[in-house]
Amino acid sequence: MATQKIHFFTGKGGVGKTVLTASYALAASATNSTTLLTELSEESALSTLFPAHKKPQNLSLDKWNAYGCLEEYASLLIHSASLSKLFLNNPLSRSLINVAPGLQELAVLGKATSGPRNIGKPMNYDEIFIDSYSSGHFLSLMTAPQSFAEIFSFGPMATQSQSIDLWIKNAEFTSVHIVTQADELSIQEALELWKNLKDLKIKADFILNRFVDTSAINFKKLPEKTRHFFENIQVQQSFAQAELKKIKTPTTLIPQAFETDLFKIVLATATHIKDINEV
């Protein structure tokens, strides 16, 4: 079996992560035999995105709730269902789980990397696409294994944390895509996240979303306010591209979709991604 791959999508809030994750997963399902599209956010956005009859058979949807991942994970480590129930219902464990920094994040990553680590029920997907947290929270997510490896000196939690840490830093297995728009704040946040991830030894690439081709616009003929609006887009985009070029990291451009229906945007974007992949 070919090695499984997982993809994390992150970026500033509102840059279009969910729609892009869905588009990438849909594009991948055209060539994969099985693909999983899952989300970490508390509000379920994916389930409303795909009209049931329009989802390809070989694309599965899921939602990974952090606490649920932890329960699942604890029962795997404890081996006995009754003991793990006792453990999870105990007031000490419960409050520990609720406040212990990063424990739930660790469990999410434990699940994401369970394939290559041979933990639990095998997830038989060629690729897993994870609509992940926005920048700050995503960074805490990726830091969790390392900080837990430091907190626990030995025992299964320590070894688990170390092995999870290795797999999320393995670029052959884990890809991180930072989604951004061309505006200055989004670009700043994307670059900062990229740098922080680099310090953690995690490689990431960029997806510049909602890119507008302004080359055909005849600015001189536009009335004032309209011209300002489009000039501003042009200025932001060249600034964004210049900033991203400086750090020599692959950037994929995704064109602005002129639709209000989210599923139509997913379809258009997935087609665009398939075209890029063929070239």
Next chain:
Amino acid sequence: MKFKSNTKTIIFIGTGGVGKTTIAASVAMGKALEGYKVLVITIDPSLRLAQAMNFKPNGQIHKIPLPQASSGSLQASTINHEKVFYDFLSLAASKTTAQQDIKNIKSNKLFQELSTRLSHSQDFTTLFYLYQHVKSDQFDYVILDTPPAQHTWAFLKAPEKISALFTNDLTSWFRAAEGSPKSIFKKIVNQSTAKVLDILKMLTGSDFLDELRGFFNAVQSWQKPLNDLIVNCQKLLVSNQTEFVLITSFDHNKFHLTQNLSRKIYNEGYNLTHLIVNMTPDWLDEPSEYYDETVEKFRSLYLKTLKTISKDLTMIHKNLKVYKSINLSQNISHDNLDKIYSQIVTMD
């Protein structure tokens, strides 16, 4: 924009990237020019606002000069989350806790990790900082720009989350697990707790268990004052002197999130009084003799969006004052905040 006469706290909420910081600052400026004493607490991570207003983002309060004479005043502050977190602990601890206990807990590994988390998440520290300044009674309005949490919900739920740690009497639980059992009931309880401790030890190693025990021993003496403080912070959020302003941007995706948020806020009993749709384009009805395909594609997309947004708005908000503000692409600076404020107009 108008607020109730007894309102003291205005909290700006909304999903990321909708211009919360700019709007909060411009309302603060507007209110100062109307003659009020205003403090704006900004959490802008890029510190652009601090730069634009020309004050040091060092967690202290700075006086911001007003562009015109006014009997009001504007002060602004960023939050030093680490310092605020320690202030919070010291305030709760001052009367009841020996300095040694404070030292003990600060050197506890679990506590260090927890406090970094809490100060990183910014939710609780922001709320506590707000509480301190509302309580000081030095301002007519304290305006807060909430943390850029993906879901503002995390911010509103922060007090509950942290109080879970201090309300459960976990210290006594630890003792029960280790002390000598006196009754049969206790013995049964203790057998199961001992098992749980065994599992914890197996999973995490005994060092961690020691840290955990140390942590709960150290926080024991100030559980109650900490919890009272947390309750007061929570009360501030639901007080009738606090108004919430929800910001969304002219974007169909974000509007969807905003709808969910506003519903939840109503249900939880927060005082949501204003909604601002930011970044509405100002060029859609500008006459033009020239046809450009890209421009027209945008125009039709935006007109469609505008239609859906106002339809959705009237559906959920009957008592809410709805405003719009135009797309402000120019640089924010302390000179044009009052202009931005004047461009927040009622949507009809």
